[in-house]
Amino acid sequence: xxxxxxxxxxxxxxxxxxxxxxxxxxxxxxxxxxxxxxxxxxxxxxxxxxxxxxxxxxxxxxxxxxxxxxxxxxxxxxxxxxxxxxxxxxxxxxxxxxxxxxxxxxxxxxxxxxxxxxxxxxxxxxxxxxxxxxxxxxxxxxxxxxxxxxxxxxxxxxxxxxxxxxxxxxxxxxxxxxxxxxxxxxxxxxxxxxxxxxxxxxxxxxxxxxxxxxxxxxxxxxxxxxxxxxxxxxxxxxxxxxxxxxxxxxxxxxxxxxxxx
Amino acid sequence: xxxxxxxxxxxxxxxxxxxxxxxxxxxxxxxxxxxxxxxxxxxxxxxxxxxxxxxxxxxxxxxxxxxxxxxxxxxxxxxxxxxxxxxxxxxxxxxxxxxxxxxxxxxxxxxxxx
Numbered sequence: 001x002x003x004x005x006x007x008x009x010x011x012x013x014x015x016x017x018x019x020x021x022x023x024x025x026x027x028x029x030x031x032x033x034x035x036x037x038x039x040x041x042x043x044x045x046x047x048x049x050x051x052x053x054x055x056x057x058x059x060x061x062x063x064x065x066x067x068x069x070x071x072x073x074x075x076x077x078x079x080x081x082x083x084x085x086x087x088x089x090x091x092x093x094x095x096x097x098x099x100x101x102x103x104x105x106x107x108x109x110x111x112x113x114x115x116x117x118x119x120x121x122x123x124x125x126x127x128x129x130x131x132x133x134x135x136x137x138x139x140x141x142x143x144x145x146x147x148x149x150x151x152x153x154x155x156x157x158x159x160x161x162x163x164x165x166x167x168x169x170x171x172x173x174x175x176x177x178x179x180x181x182x183x184x185x186x187x188x189x190x191x192x193x194x195x196x197x198x199x200x201x202x203x204x205x206x207x208x209x210x211x212x213x214x215x216x217x218x219x220x221x222x223x224x225x226x227x228x229x230x231x232x233x234x235x236x237x238x239x240x241x242x243x244x245x246x247x248x249x250x251x252x253x254x255x256x257x258x259x260x261x
Numbered sequence: 262x263x264x265x266x267x268x269x270x271x272x273x274x275x276x277x278x279x280x281x282x283x284x285x286x287x288x289x290x291x292x293x294x295x296x297x298x299x300x301x302x303x304x305x306x307x308x309x310x311x312x313x314x315x316x317x318x319x320x321x322x323x324x325x326x327x328x329x330x331x332x333x334x335x336x337x338x339x340x341x342x343x344x345x346x347x348x349x350x351x352x353x354x355x356x357x358x359x360x361x362x363x364x365x366x367x368x369x370x371x372x373x374x375x
Contacts, residue, residue, distance in 0.1 A: 041355025066270040074277045087273045104284035106312035111288040130286035198320045203357035205313035221311035222318040229319040240315030248307030
């Protein structure tokens with residue numbers, strides 16, 4: 001039988017079509033450019049830390065393959081710095097994993113907030129976006145978009161902004177880590193690279209101190225961190241977060257009763 | 262024994278990657294909304310800045326008993342410059358970082374401070 005096909009072109013799969021159109025959205029692209037601009041300063045901290053971690057990895061005595069794999073895939077500066085000496089010394093794997101978990105615990109808390117923006121997307125997308133969301137990405141995004149979209153599906157503007165922040169930050173990390181590995185012997189300690197990373201974190205924290213309750217909880221966090229700084233495995237950060245949440249709940253009840261539940 | 266020793270670093274790297282992925286996407290893994298009590302959800306708004314400051318505080322030189330007195334410590338002045346910039350140009354994160362980093366570089370590389 002003869003069935004002339006009025007439309008002989010193959011029909012593209014609907015989701016691929018949507019994604020391609022989404023990436024052409026001018027709102028998304030403008031937001032992407034804004035994200036790239038907004039991450040530029042904090043990226044200086046990322047670059048500094050990337051160099052520090054690269055140098056540390058190159059000087060750790062581990063094989064080049066391990067170093068490169070770590071550099072490309074782990075993407076967690078505090079874990080890498082703390083765990084590489086453990087691996088180089090042959091520490092038990094459970095200690096390496098536990099140390100990394102504790103040091104990354106703050107990201108577990110961040111993921112509660114990310115849920116409001118990305119919860120509506122598929123799981124692989126959610127995991128990939130979260131993987132890319134380091135400290136400066138979280139801080140910048142939270143400041144620019146404090147209100148979550150109603151259905152857990154980020155708006156094109158939020159998507160573009162997030163990608164601008166995250167992809168730029170990731171690229172900065174990769175380049176600087178590799179540079180650190182390659183230039184390990186020639187980077188002078190006098191540059192104080194690690195402290196530049198500290199300055200970046202401080203700069204990211206300051207705008208978050210918007211109200212009295214947060215300032216109080218933040219002071220408590222700093223005090224607890226200093227008091228517990230000698231604890232191993234970055235536990236002082238966990239202690240500080242716990243203290244801040246406790247103080248914050250009290251302070252919110254007292255000073256922002258309309259907001260507190 | 263030799264095979265185990267060869268595998269050890271590779272397995273460690275795999276574990277580290279899994280930890281990064283798992284911790285960053287922890288509450289994003291379930292398809293259904295995780296049920297956190299309201300008071301905790303509210304309280305968690307204090308967590309991010311607490312985490313950042315907890316990483317910063319132990320590294321600040323004024324509180325740390327450093328070798329050089331505070332006025333001669335480039336890091337101390339770098340933090341001062343950063344805070345001053347922030348106080349002047351509120352919410353300019355990039356400028357704050359540059360002010361602090363610039364001060365640090367000038368004092369360390371230009372003047373040879375510690």
